[in-house]
Amino acid sequence: MILEDVRYYQPETIREAVDAYREAAAEGLSVHYMGGGTEITTHARDGKLAPGALIDIKRIPEANGISRGSGVIRFGAAVTLTRIADSGDVPLLSATARRIADRTTRNSITLGGNIAGMLPYREAVLAFLIYGGTFEVTGPEGTRTAAARELFDRRVRLEDGEFIVALSIPESASTAPWYYTRRERDGRVDYPLVTFAAGLVRDAVAFAVAGAFLAPIAFSVPAAGVTRDVVVNELKALGLKYRTDMRGSAEYRRALTERACRDALDALGKGAQ
Amino acid sequence: MTRLHVNGEEREVVVRTGDTLARTLRDTLGLIGTKIGCENGDCGACTVLVEGIPIKSCIVLTLDIADRLITTIEGLTDTPLQRAFVEEYGFQCGFCTAGQILNATELLGRSPKPTDDEIREQMESNLCRCTGYEGIERAVKRAAGIELPLQKGSHT
Ligand SMILES: Cc1cc2nc3c(=O)[nH]c(=O)nc-3n(C[C@H](O)[C@H](O)[C@H](O)COP(=O)(O)OP(=O)(O)OC[C@H]3O[C@@H](n4cnc5c(N)ncnc54)[C@H](O)[C@@H]3O)c2cc1C
Ligand code: FES
Ligand code: FES
Numbered sequence: 001m002i003l004e005d006v007r008y009y010q011p012e013t014i015r016e017a018v019d020a021y022r023e024a025a026a027e028g029l030s031v032h033y034m035g036g037g038t039e040i041t042t043h044a045r046d047g048k049l050a051p052g053a054l055i056d057i058k059r060i061p062e063a064n065g066i067s068r069g070s071g072v073i074r075f076g077a078a079v080t081l082t083r084i085a086d087s088g089d090v091p092l093l094s095a096t097a098r099r100i101a102d103r104t105t106r107n108s109i110t111l112g113g114n115i116a117g118m119l120p121y122r123e124a125v126l127a128f129l130i131y132g133g134t135f136e137v138t139g140p141e142g143t144r145t146a147a148a149r150e151l152f153d154r155r156v157r158l159e160d161g162e163f164i165v166a167l168s169i170p171e172s173a174s175t176a177p178w179y180y181t182r183r184e185r186d187g188r189v190d191y192p193l194v195t196f197a198a199g200l201v202r203d204a205v206a207f208a209v210a211g212a213f214l215a216p217i218a219f220s221v222p223a224a225g226v227t228r229d230v231v232v233n234e235l236k237a238l239g240l241k242y243r244t245d246m247r248g249s250a251e252y253r254r255a256l257t258e259r260a261c262r263d264a265l266d267a268l269g270k271g272a273q
Numbered sequence: 274m275t276r277l278h279v280n281g282e283e284r285e286v287v288v289r290t291g292d293t294l295a296r297t298l299r300d301t302l303g304l305i306g307t308k309i310g311c312e313n314g315d316c317g318a319c320t321v322l323v324e325g326i327p328i329k330s331c332i333v334l335t336l337d338i339a340d341r342l343i344t345t346i347e348g349l350t351d352t353p354l355q356r357a358f359v360e361e362y363g364f365q366c367g368f369c370t371a372g373q374i375l376n377a378t379e380l381l382g383r384s385p386k387p388t389d390d391e392i393r394e395q396m397e398s399n400l401c402r403c404t405g406y407e408g409i410e411r412a413v414k415r416a417a418g419i420e421l422p423l424q425k426g427s428h429t
Contacts, residue, residue, distance in 0.1 A: 003290065003291030003334075004291060005290075005291070006290045006291050007290065008290040008334070008336050010336075036332075036333075037332065037333060037334055037337060038314055038329075038332040038333075041293060041331075041332045041333070041334065042313050042314055042332055044291070045312060045313070054290075054334075056337060058337075098394075101314075102317075102397050102398035103327075103394055103395055103397070103398050104317060104320055104327045104328060104329055104376060104398035104399075105314050105329060105332075105398065107326050107327060107328050108328050108329065108332065108333060188397060189397050189398075
């Protein structure tokens with residue numbers, strides 16, 4: 001048993017989930033919503049997490065499925081990364097999901113769990129940051145929609161008792177030009193040194209980076225006249241510190257990231273300017 | 274009591290909310306073909322099929338999958354893939370083998386003649402400390418009826 005005395009809820013509606021939260025929180029339990037549970041179980045085993053109650057959101061219909069409508073593609077937060085990788089609805093999102101962990105683990109990891117997780121990578125958020133995606137969150141105060149770049153500021157900024165129900169991306173993202181690269185130290189199945197994504201979004205080039213810093217970040221520059229120096233200067237202006245860990249130094253991560261800035265512009269047809 | 278559907282049988286077991294599936298299978302049901310290596314989602318030794326999909330049973334709560342169909346290595350009997358693992362020396366110590374076979378079983382069900390890329394993507398979920406993976410890949414290909422290149426040192 002890796003979790004002591006944890007209370008486990010399996011709500012079938014959003015309402016039941018929020019009621020479960022209210023009930024458990026009122027008893028003073030430390031409450032966590034749960035997607036695939038892969039991080040919750042590993043962190044509990046390591047002693048990094050000791051939840052008093054888990055609210056599994058996988059049976060909630062609104063948190064499941066991939067659908068199109070009103071000009072957006074909507075991904076339920078409980079959809080697994082394998083399903084997203086195989087779906088191809090948004091090529092950049094599928095390419096990113098396909099390189100997170102390994103296929104068997106992706107059969108369990110959920111989109112919402114990846115983005116709300118505690119590890120610094122959270123790679124699945126990159127496409128939502130690039131394409132101006134939105135989060136649908138719900139909680140005791142009701143449901144709200146927020147722009148990905150506002151709600152995800154280094155981490156998902158949720159109010160007490162809120163969870164992510166779904167994320168959406170404008171349908172135009174399914175055909176928009178994109179660039180993606182991921183560099184690891186020890187071959188494919190490993191956390192990234194740097195995951196770098198870029199896309200042309202209207203009159204701007206949008207960039208998003210994971211692995212290089214303590215959290216995923218995003219920024220955009222006007223497409224007209226963009227050069228590698230413009231992009232690198234914009235990145236420097238964010239004042240972020242590159243990470244050093246056993247996989248690579250800050251200097252190596254910086255070199256990989258700046259190299260990717262140039263490769264992204266080349267791939268998006270902006271390199272010659 | 275919780276009812277689990279394992280290898281075609283219904284089993285009533287006492288499951289605590291914090292139990293992982295790997296622990297329930299091994300410690301409560303005695304299905305010790307499921308191995309526990311890293312217990313951290315990294316090695317794949319604990320892979321089982323849930324509704325035919327491979328998952329790492331050390332990072333899933335038993336109650337999460339209580340109403341679903343679970344297949345462990347004990348639920349496979351003399352399948353072509355198992356025979357191919359023997360014929361192609363797809364194992365040495367055998368610790369990773371149950372996970373490898375269950376994972377490859379799903380691949381072959383989904384893609385009966387998998388490409389090299391599909392095999393790599395699927396099988397990189399499972400670590401093997403012994404074989405160097407060549408025998409494992411050959412076993413998957415043999416079971417799929419894919420022609421195998423001669424091995425170094427083979428005689429025609
Ligand atoms: C073997 C392995 C390899 C990995 N490799 C990578 C990698 O390469 N790149 C990468 O980015 N990540 C990687 N991860 C990390 C993984 O993506 C995260 O740990 C992720 O949190 C797991 O998703 P889950 O659905 O299992 O989350 P859970 O364990 O269910 O939850 C994780 C956290 O998110 C919260 N949460 C879950 N769903 C929601 C929701 N809908 N709304 C609000 N909060 C929620 C939970 O409360 C909890 O705090 C790897 C993990 C493993 C086990
Ligand atoms: S024991 Fe489960 S992945 Fe290693
Ligand atoms: S055969 Fe020994 S770990 Fe694979």
